[in-house]
Amino acid sequence: MLVVGDVVTDVVARHAEPLAADTDTAARIAVRPGGAGANVACWAARCGARVRLLGRVGADSADWHRAELRAAGVDPVLRIDQDLPTAVVIALVDAAAERTLVTDSGAAFQLGPADWAEELLDGSARVHLSGYLFFSPPGRELAAVVAKSARARGLPVSVDPASAGFLRQFGVPGFLDAVSGTDLLLPNEAEAALLSGQAEPAEAARELSARCGGAEVVVTLGAGGALAAVGGRVVARAPAVAAGAVDSTGAGDAFTGGLLAARLAGADLPTALATGCRAGAAAVTTVGGRPPKAG
Template identity: 60%
Template sequence: MNRGGLLVVGEVVTDVVVRHGAAPAHGTDTPARITTTPGGSGANVACWAARSGCADVRLLARAGADSAAWHREALVRAGVRPLLPVDGTAATGTVVALVDASAERTFLTDSGAVLRLAPEDWSPALLRGAARLHLSGYLLFGPVSRRTASIALREARRRGVAVSVDPASAGFLSGMGAGPFLDLVEGVDLLLPNADEAVELTGLPDPADAAAKLSRHVAKVAVTLGDRGVVLAAGGTVTARLPAVPVPAPVDSTGAGDAFTGAFLAALLAGADEVAAAEAGCRAGAEAVATVGARPA
């Protein structure tokens, strides 16, 4: 039984998923299959949490006037309550996901309205009925959205609401620096990096060692390892290692980490322990890899 709602503070973006076989040929054409879908790490997490049984999922994110209605409708269909301030100046963020024959994705990102989520878009009333606040780390990479995320984090702590954070991008973390990021998230209940992000945050080459180190900075850590599963850590120690669910024919890894996070958080809210929640997350991640796009089919 669900023990409370989930408030996600993050982003919506428009994903352009480009699946190509051969590497793109410079200066000429390369055959590809191209799909445009709603995306955004925060929005994806919200949709997977709703798909995984969380009955009260809300998303706060800023969208451009160009596609706000489309994104709002997609979220409603997925069972998410959208709270989308509309930006009259910047377009909705866009991500081009280049997906190779192994289903690995590489992103080209135009943040657009994402990093313009402003303190006036936030209200403490958004936390009513929420048992957990989940922050997309993308918001920490811009000064305006970083202030908004920090305000939300402080208010959640003041109210005793659990907080989880997804670091979001090893590339953007490299530009920001590990120290400033860790200062912002110090003491949160749960950090959910992938292997590259965990290594970037700690400088340790082994993601398990990185998970253990990060869990001395925050309460608990779940490091996703793609087709190698997930490592859980708490109190400076690795507490569990779980295998990935095999995917016979992976299609697109875009959003697999978001699927893990959404299902993981939904299971925690339903009363599962971290191991059972991680098992649910791995199942959702496998489902995501078998479909095109970052949302539940």
């Protein structure tokens, strides 16, 4: 599988008390490798898939990110930006393990067609595009090039919309037009509601599947698990897996990685949903968006 998307340095600040204005708030702070695209790649590899990742990072931390991806079982193809630093996200995680993100997209938003090479698709059985690609002009151009190349080879393409905030800024019609022809769309509940205009998740999934030409639409629901629609109707649901949550950063990425790995292995949609839910549950028990290191 080829994943195209963002590689990020995450600064995760877990605070037990609400943030206090004009003073200090005690927190436990950790620096972790992250990024929606990179996280998906790492979780898919953890779930048994062979994964290559195309991303763009700054020279400031390229060696560290490459080493972390390799250690997670991912084949990293990182383009080095000599002018911009690697993207940074500050994740503020409250006592309920819910996170608020502050983002500096840095080099990630410069990933574009010049970084592409057709041979990146060699040996791949499917392609996954991080939604963050669609929020910058170079990224949108690259997504279109990759999707066209993948379809020419008969490879399915999936997209994770990634960010309700960025979707609002970009605009729903433009995003839906950009992902037209996608085989699998993977929004969370808030993103599905925004993209469909339907507040109820099942209705949102049905609406989006119909708008996307009958494509698979999988909506993640946090503690509510996940559901899938195909051809404008809901065809599968999976419950969440109980877990002691410490940090929800990357839980959706873990779900996506698990689901895609299962589909690559030939699993049907209900089984893939369940695999994704297990990966998402594992993700919330660790700090950061990547699988815990073995040992």
